[in-house]
Amino acid sequence: MHEISNGEILEALRELNARRVLIQTPEGLKREAQSLADFLEENGIEAIISGDINYGACDPADREAKMLGCDALIHLGHSYMRLKLEVPTIFVPAFAKVDVVPALEKNLEEIRKLGERIALVTTAQHIHQLERARGFLEKEGFEVVVGRGDSRVSWPGQVLGCNFSAAKVDAEGVLFIGAGYFHPLGVALATRKPTLAVNPYSGDVIWMDNEAERLIRRRWAQIAKAVDAKKFGVITSTKKGQLRLAEAKRVVELLREHGKYTKLIAMNHISYPALEGFDFDAYVVVACPRVPIDDYENWRKPVLTPPEVEILLGLREDYEFDEIKGAERREDEPLGISLRP
């Protein structure tokens, strides 16, 4: 399904004069990571595989690479995110081989319901086909807007589960290409525009507007459950790209100003079982927005995002999706491997 260019990676490592590397991989590329380790060792480079589960470029194993005496880190499956890295890191985005145009073609009638001027967004997996998709849509008469996005993303039109900056453009509706459910949900919530998700594998489409409304109702229920909470645990993550310390402290201060007992908690992988023994009535996750939104059913206490705390305290009325915002992005990443720093 995905292509990893072992030859290019070897070349980059030789330029770095690397003798030992750590390979980090998301769940879906474990076999590819292992093959890459085989290939590198056949070519005289010692390879260590990271067994830790990885969900994104926000959690690079650069510290671990340094600790293991590696000269470089190979981060598979995600594009570069602007972070200070402790060893040279090769980001190897994994592009899906599926052609996105047939799914667009099949669903033209639905897509037309978005309007004439549409924003086009996708995930890193399909970003290499964005221009092809744009070309097809323009030929069909659409005016296609591809947002530049901020520094947290790598390319125009790319969205992450925590960043929808590329979707926030002047358009009537948003067309999302990709297989997931969380990303287009975030797009719909962040833009508040009609959002259609086209799955290039199955050819199916989902209108995300109803899904977004359902999510907002569930989130209001979480907020309601936290109304009587007196003790709050505000959690940030020690994953490099999820450590939102200033924002976490802002939330701690806000809660304290409103008379709530509040403590700041830091942890790597945020999950409820690890917190079971503490004495808090509710939690706020100031890290990956996906944790409170996707995982809340596994929490025995209410768990909120920072904007939801503002609603709880009466400081905000409209629902807002939690995003991790970047700065201005100067240049795009290459559509292939990228060596940083």
Add this chain to the structure above:
Amino acid sequence: MHEISNGEILEALRELNARRVLIQTPEGLKREAQSLADFLEENGIEAIISGDINYGACDPADREAKMLGCDALIHLGHSYMRLKLEVPTIFVPAFAKVDVVPALEKNLEEIRKLGERIALVTTAQHIHQLERARGFLEKEGFEVVVGRGDSRVSWPGQVLGCNFSAAKVDAEGVLFIGAGYFHPLGVALATRKPTLAVNPYSGDVIWMDNEAERLIRRRWAQIAKAVDAKKFGVITSTKKGQLRLAEAKRVVELLREHGKYTKLIAMNHISYPALEGFDFDAYVVVACPRVPIDDYENWRKPVLTPPEVEILLGLREDYEFDEIKGAERREDEPLGISLRP
């Protein structure tokens, strides 16, 4: 059940001029960690609580403390282990309040079966009562030997789940005081002497010899399951005190010399689900010895310790328990909080 001296900790932090600290705690001291955070904040020191589950001094959150801008780490529940730490760290061992003598008194008849010259060992929780226990036993006519132990432990007579150096002394049998099952099992396996475990809470005793024989049979079964394995994953941990890189590489080389496909894996918390997607027939854990021995039922592949690999490859005949050995230990830790470095 445990005493944590908040006042002493505050004093040590003031000496360090610390303005922000990270508090790390094992499962059983979470409420105490939270009270300590309250106390420190009342006294003008910003406190962050680590939400990560901690199992020992082998996994200090010093890197996390540094990353969070903390001036110091407070590590609750375990005594200092000789490791290079990135911030000043206050180790706060937690001593159990239970009196150990009544359980010894109740079981004198069983203890006499160990012989006249007995080794006395315990865990950090009861180490402050070791001299009291020794006094009682000597009064009852025993010759009591308390081993010095190596640099991985803090006090004479202390055993860890990965280090039984203090039990390896010239004695007829070993008396273990403590509540756990794994520690006295390790003592029995590491010393190969009659070992009696006295639980000071319940007053119960267990002879560990049969337990040790049962464990060895289970471990031989694991080794047998790995006989046909062609592909091995050798796992070390990035937890600072469990990173046994040289030993892991030795095991990798040994397996390769015997014609096995072998890859080195590094991960923080070692558990089978995170490894599910890789293509290995068997695993070797070169980290905390407790993982393969206590958790093997949750692994769908055979999982061995380094000495078990040697048995598998025909390089060793007798079963040996995996230990993490230290160097010579020069001085004991204080029987209270300890500031390092």
